[in-house]
Amino acid sequence: MKKTYKIEVDCANCALKMEEAAKKVEGVAEATVSFMAQKMKVEFTEGADDKAVMQNVLKACKKVEDDCEIFLE
Amino acid sequence: MTKKQKRVLYRIIIAAVLMAVLHFVPVEGYLRCVLYLIPYFIIGYDILRKAVLGIIHGEIFDENFLMAVATVGAMVLGVYQEASGGEGEFAEGVAVMLFYQIGELFQAVAVGKSRRNIAALMDIRPDYANIEDESGNLEQVDPDEVEVGTVIVVQPGEKVPIDGVVTEGVSSLDTSALTGESVPREVRPGDEVISGCVNHAGLLRIRTTKEFGESTVSKILDLVENSSMKKARTENFITKFARYYTPAVCYSALALALVPSIINLVMGNPANWSTWIFRALTFLVISCPCALVISIPLSFFGGIGGASACGILVKGSNYLEALAETKYVVFDKTGTLTRGVFQVTGLYPAAAFEEKHGGEAQQKLLEYAAYAESYSAHPISRSLKEAYGQEIIKTRVSDVEEISGNGVTAQVDGTVIAAGNARLMKKLGLIHEESTGVGTVVHVAVDREYAGYILISDVVKEQSAGAVEALKAAGVKKTVMLTGDSKAVADHVAAELGLDEVRSELLPGDKVEAVEQLLAAKGAKEKLAFVGDGINDAPVLSRADIGVAMGALGSDAAIEAADIVLMDDNPMKLALAMEISRKCLRIVYENIVFALAVKAVCLILGAVGIANMWLAIFADVGVMVLAVLNAVRCLKVSDRKRHA
Numbered sequence: 001m002k003k004t005y006k007i008e009v010d011c012a013n014c015a016l017k018m019e020e021a022a023k024k025v026e027g028v029a030e031a032t033v034s035f036m037a038q039k040m041k042v043e044f045t046e047g048a049d050d051k052a053v054m055q056n057v058l059k060a061c062k063k064v065e066d067d068c069e070i071f072l073e
Numbered sequence: 074m075t076k077k078q079k080r081v082l083y084r085i086i087i088a089a090v091l092m093a094v095l096h097f098v099p100v101e102g103y104l105r106c107v108l109y110l111i112p113y114f115i116i117g118y119d120i121l122r123k124a125v126l127g128i129i130h131g132e133i134f135d136e137n138f139l140m141a142v143a144t145v146g147a148m149v150l151g152v153y154q155e156a157s158g159g160e161g162e163f164a165e166g167v168a169v170m171l172f173y174q175i176g177e178l179f180q181a182v183a184v185g186k187s188r189r190n191i192a193a194l195m196d197i198r199p200d201y202a203n204i205e206d207e208s209g210n211l212e213q214v215d216p217d218e219v220e221v222g223t224v225i226v227v228q229p230g231e232k233v234p235i236d237g238v239v240t241e242g243v244s245s246l247d248t249s250a251l252t253g254e255s256v257p258r259e260v261r262p263g264d265e266v267i268s269g270c271v272n273h274a275g276l277l278r279i280r281t282t283k284e285f286g287e288s289t290v291s292k293i294l295d296l297v298e299n300s301s302m303k304k305a306r307t308e309n310f311i312t313k314f315a316r317y318y319t320p321a322v323c324y325s326a327l328a329l330a331l332v333p334s335i336i337n338l339v340m341g342n343p344a345n346w347s348t349w350i351f352r353a354l355t356f357l358v359i360s361c362p363c364a365l366v367i368s369i370p371l372s373f374f375g376g377i378g379g380a381s382a383c384g385i386l387v388k389g390s391n392y393l394e395a396l397a398e399t400k401y402v403v404f405d406k407t408g409t410l411t412r413g414v415f416q417v418t419g420l421y422p423a424a425a426f427e428e429k430h431g432g433e434a435q436q437k438l439l440e441y442a443a444y445a446e447s448y449s450a451h452p453i454s455r456s457l458k459e460a461y462g463q464e465i466i467k468t469r470v471s472d473v474e475e476i477s478g479n480g481v482t483a484q485v486d487g488t489v490i491a492a493g494n495a496r497l498m499k500k501l502g503l504i505h506e507e508s509t510g511v512g513t514v515v516h517v518a519v520d521r522e523y524a525g526y527i528l529i530s531d532v533v534k535e536q537s538a539g540a541v542e543a544l545k546a547a548g549v550k551k552t553v554m555l556t557g558d559s560k561a562v563a564d565h566v567a568a569e570l571g572l573d574e575v576r577s578e579l580l581p582g583d584k585v586e587a588v589e590q591l592l593a594a595k596g597a598k599e600k601l602a603f604v605g606d607g608i609n610d611a612p613v614l615s616r617a618d619i620g621v622a623m624g625a626l627g628s629d630a631a632i633e634a635a636d637i638v639l640m641d642d643n644p645m646k647l648a649l650a651m652e653i654s655r656k657c658l659r660i661v662y663e664n665i666v667f668a669l670a671v672k673a674v675c676l677i678l679g680a681v682g683i684a685n686m687w688l689a690i691f692a693d694v695g696v697m698v699l700a701v702l703n704a705v706r707c708l709k710v711s712d713r714k715r716h717a
Contacts, residue, residue: 004299010077010177010181011177011180011181011363011366011367012366012367012370012371013135013136013315013362013363013366013367016312016315016366017135032302032304034299034302035184035370036184036188036370036371036374037299037302038188039299039302041299041302063130064127064130065123066123066126067123
């Protein structure tokens with residue numbers, strides 16, 4: 001399953017860091033962050049609960065870049 | 074500017090004013106240090122905080138860390154100088170932070186601005202759809218809520234929100250937001266209309282054939298917004314580069330701070346700690362990789378944005394990059410290089426017929442053929458009627474007899490006319506002329522006498538030859554045409570357009586094979602692009618390095634299958650796409666080379682002590698500003714080229 005989320009992040013490097021952090025979260029098969037589009041695309045692993053996973057993604061991203069925001073609907 | 078950016082701006086102004094004031098305030102000693110700390114914390118508290126948080130979370134080497142270490146180091150060094158009896162230098166540390174923030178702000182504003190520019194270029198998202206209630210009042214509803222089959226009303230000046238078919242009204246539609254083409258399209262009841270077009274003239278009622286989410290406009294917006302997700306090789310390179318580069322620079326700085334001083338100590342010389350530490354700090358400021366990290370994605374984003382404004386949709390930075398390296402372009406013939414419709418391209422009356430009718434012989438020949446074929450719905454007869462151009466008066470024709478596979482005989486104004494292929498003429502016992510042109514031949518006999526023939530063929534688009542030439546000029550090594558048509562037709566078109574290679578009489582499956590052969594024969598770094606109309610060449614589109622679908626407006630399959638989508642069917646757009654991609658890549662490489670070269674030179678100068686903190690600030694912020702300004706150029710495509 002793939003989902004796209006709107007995000008808010010200030011610098012390109014921070015976006016890269018968010019991408020790295022999101023990829024390491026359990027339940028995330030693949031993550032891409034577009035700084036330009038201010039969007040994050042997440043592909044979840046089979047059977048993962050996307051809402052729970054995204055909470056962890058948000059936490060992981062806040063850790064590397066506390067200014068960032070992911071809008072989870 | 075956003076709120077956040079405004080806050081940064083105020084901090085910059087306050088810190089700058091304070092610094093200027095402090096410059097003239099006659100305070101000595103440690104008090105000066107304390108006073109300078111005020112603007113320092115005003116301007117840099119968030120950076121320091123992020124650096125500390127980074128260290129706590131184990132994310133050490135980033136630009137916040139670089140800046141924090143460099144400026145804190147500079148301040149500490151100032152205190153040390155003060156302690157050892159000299160005059161401490163505190164302004165530099167504050168200045169580094171100040172200029173770093175100015176650079177960051179500039180970058181944020183520039184990026185935000187180009188994001189908005191691109192959004193404006195792609196301003197095709199409709200906000201509402203009008204639905205008429207029973208009493209004739211219009212109600213604005215969210216396009217998302219309109220069901221398939223609903224009749225919506227589009228007033229002049231409004232955007233068509235959802236794909237559909239016109240049920241009532243005549244108007245002209247402006248498709249320029251989708252195709253970059255400024256010529257309006259006329260529509261009347263029964264015509265399909267595509268969402269995203271602007272209604273120019275009259276009121277239209279449209280029965281929707283798709284949901285909003287499936288409509289052209291949604292598909293296009295999705296595609297453009299997601300395009301920056303697919304990263305180019307160059308972008309990935311920079312990401313990887315930054316991952317190794319920043320730690321490498323930090324360790325080099327550490328080495329620069331320690332090694333020479335220790336060597337000095339061992340050799341019995343004075344250690345000069347402060348000199349070398351200062352150089353190491355300068356080194357850190359110079360090394361910040363921001364210029365690259367920001368300008369390269371920005372360039373690709375700009376390039377893709379500029380292209381979409383011309384009706385060229387690129388599905389990812391990687392494709393834009395690959396397009397610039399394209400050396401082989403493979404075209405499908407029908408619908409791509411040619412119009413895909415039959416037209417009368419030659420009228421050749423026989424000598425006897427010409428003698429009889431003089432200057433009107435050609436027109437007469439066409440008239441007879443058009444009348445004889447007037448009851449047929451075959452594409453050939455349609456093209457004859459179209460070429461004739463006048464109303465067919467049905468009463469002039471009688472006794473129409475179609476001879477399957479051969480042609481037709483009919484009475485026109487009481488004269489027996491036979492129009493058809495060579496077999497028909499043979500059957501009638503007439504000797505016909507051999508056609509010298511390429512295409513389908515319609516022989517005409519009038520009153521059992523051979524009257525001449527009409528040549529009908531698929532015509533080459535007027536821009537095709539120019540496009541092939543422009544591609545060659547842009548560095549394409551070889552142009553190839555694939556077609557299912559006969560060799561004679563294919564060779565003729567290829568010669569007319571100046572193509573390098575032709576493969577004719579191919580079945581659809583053979584096209585994939587032909588592309589695979591070409592892929593195997595090319596060099597590893599050379600890319601192959603396939604250009605088709607996207608209708609039945611999806612396998613070939615996906616097999617090529619870059620699949621380009623042309624004339625895709627309204628064809629979902631093509632938008633789905635291709636990597637690059639040309640919204641209209643002008644082959645010149647391919648050349649324009651290549652030009653945009655080459656310009657974009659040139660800017661990317663300019664930025665990489667420029668940023669790395671300036672940094673390398675400054676790093677060396679810094680290490681040997683020639684570069685001071687001010688030069689370091691230029692190498693960091695100045696280079697970034699220039700790189701961003703250069704990257705923004707990607708967005709611009711001149712109007713002249715857009716409408717070429």
